[in-house]
Amino acid sequence: MILGKLDVSDFRNIQTLSLTPHPRLNLITGNNGSGKSSILESIQCLSTGHSFRTRKARELINREAQSFTLTALFSDPQTSREHRTGLSRQRDGSVELRLDFEEVKSIAEVTRLLPVKSLTPDSHKLIQDGPDERRQFLDWGVFHMEHGFLDTWKHFKRSLSQRNQLLRDTGSSAELKTWDSLFVESSEAIDQFRSRYVSELSVALTQRMQDMDARFHVELGYRPGWSDDFSLAELLTRNLDYHRRMKTTTDGPHRAEMTLTTEGTAAKQILSRGQQKVLVYLLHLAQLDLLEQRNARQAVVLCDDLTSELDSEHSREIINQLLKLNGQVFVSGVDLDVLRHHDHSVFHMEHGSLKNVV
Ligand SMILES: Nc1ncnc2c1ncn2[C@@H]1O[C@H](COP(=O)(O)OP(=O)(O)O)[C@@H](O)[C@H]1O
Ligand SMILES: [Mg+2]
Structure with missing residues (x-):
């Protein structure tokens, strides 16, 4: 699956953010604490209802807000069929989940359609x-x-x-x-x-x-x-x-x-x-x-802090290998210059907001 659009509000330190990802490689840069991992968490959360850092969805709601809302457009590269999903969660635990304009009861329906694989420092x-x-x-x-x-x-x-x-x-x-x-x-x-x-x-x-x-x-x-x-x-x-x-x-x-x-x-x-x-x-x-x-089928692959885990040669090699598959990859890191040799988009985060998209 390929994410074509992602909208995030009141999730971690992100108030509102709208992203049109590259179909293959997305580099998310920014200083520590700027919200890079939060973007990746929001993608995982759309698919599974929780993130790779916590199963407690309440921790994901922005501290100043009562609920978070995530929406995305995604498509199957084989059939080009487009889907739309939305997830909103309140502090009291109530959840609203939509898939293709219909309310759905189980997140598993979205998970099955939108597989996400998270590769994290742990x-x-x-x-x-x-x-x-x-x-x-x-x-x-x-x-x-x-x-x-x-x-x-x-x-x-x-x-x-x-x-x-x-x-x-x-x-x-x-x-x-x-x-x-x-x-x-x-x-x-x-x-x-x-x-x-x-x-x-x-x-x-x-x-x-x-x-x-x-x-x-x-x-x-x-x-x-x-x-x-x-x-x-x-x-x-x-x-x-x-x-x-x-x-x-x-x-x-x-x-x-x-x-x-x-x-x-x-x-x-x-x-x-x-x-x-x-x-x-x-x-x-x-x-x-x-x-x-x-x-x-392809999963959307999230690599959180890849370059802090691996040296630059191995980081490059892993991205090369991932891009041999037909899926879409998101990588976060403070400095991702070593990965810039593929066709890609860069999203630079500052204090929970997106700056100068390259
Ligand atoms: N629920 C929350 N509400 C507001 N801010 C949060 C929440 N959870 C985490 N944060 C803050 O969000 C910031 C961004 O975190 P993170 O995405 O991990 O940054 P990065 O990956 O860029 O280092 C951190 O400063 C963290 O303290
Ligand atoms: Mg991080």
């Missing part, structure tokens, strides 16, 4: 932190490629939360059993989506590693979140006493893990910090490749 958490980060990464890809995933995920969340509630309330085995079939069915479906996705991603990652001449090798693996010695249904029965003692369900896709290994050892223990950073970008690029190859 992206290395993907390798350094626990499995949650990697599950989120995995599910970003599955969500955008598999239509059935969201409903399956909702069934799973509902059955997990009901089951855990019964475990906490020492519910009877009969009561627990009423949720087990939905839990097992949805868990197995999620497992299939994820395991197929990881094998496809693994091929795309290898391809990217070769293209970028990465001098290290990483294997992508996947564990479903329960022992493969038994079926999940059997495990729920076998481990019931343990689940009761723990007051939670310890088997299921909420415990799944995407693994990154180098010759059998966790990549984070072997790769240098610099190699880990490159690996994070390669993983995201591999996801974007799959989305384009399999679904003919």
Whole structure:
């Protein structure tokens, strides 16, 4: 998708701002605190209802205002079909969400149409932190490629939360059993989506590693979140006493893990910090490749503070790689001169306002 117009009001330190982005590369410059990241956050927020820096939407409302409003025009470069979306959120939590002039209930409808990928300075958490980060990464890809995933995920969340509630309330085995079939069915479906996705991603990652001449090798693996010695249904029965003692369900896709290994050892223990950073970008690029190859779709890519993360050679290389895809890229940074060799637009921020658009 390509954002053709963005209007922001009362969002972070931005009172009103109107932007007509370049279809390929947008450089957002300005001093620290001028509002560069806020612009990127507003784009992510339009797509997902929250930003890469906070899930608390209230923090995004300008301190002097009662609500923020974001609107955008975007189009599919394949079909040239235009869409219009708008999101407004009040301090009391009420939300108004529109897509193509209709009110919509779920932000997922916009997310599906307008995929956004945020690459931020804490992206290395993907390798350094626990499995949650990697599950989120995995599910970003599955969500955008598999239509059935969201409903399956909702069934799973509902059955997990009901089951855990019964475990906490020492519910009877009969009561627990009423949720087990939905839990097992949805868990197995999620497992299939994820395991197929990881094998496809693994091929795309290898391809990217070769293209970028990465001098290290990483294997992508996947564990479903329960022992493969038994079926999940059997495990729920076998481990019931343990689940009761723990007051939670310890088997299921909420415990799944995407693994990154180098010759059998966790990549984070072997790769240098610099190699880990490159690996994070390669993983995201591999996801974007799959989305384009399999679904003919592009995400809007947001790179917050790219040049503070990577040296100028690597920054340039990552932008080159991103622009080999057909999508639109937004990069923020204090000094982005090293990226000016592509056709682009520059937006310069000062105190929450746009100055001299180049
Ligand atoms: N809800 C808010 N209302 C007003 N100002 C805010 C709000 N949230 C953050 N800010 C301020 O907005 C400014 C811009 O932040 P940011 O977009 O991170 O700048 P940059 O990325 O250019 O360094 C910061 O000075 C921050 O304190
Ligand atoms: Mg910033």
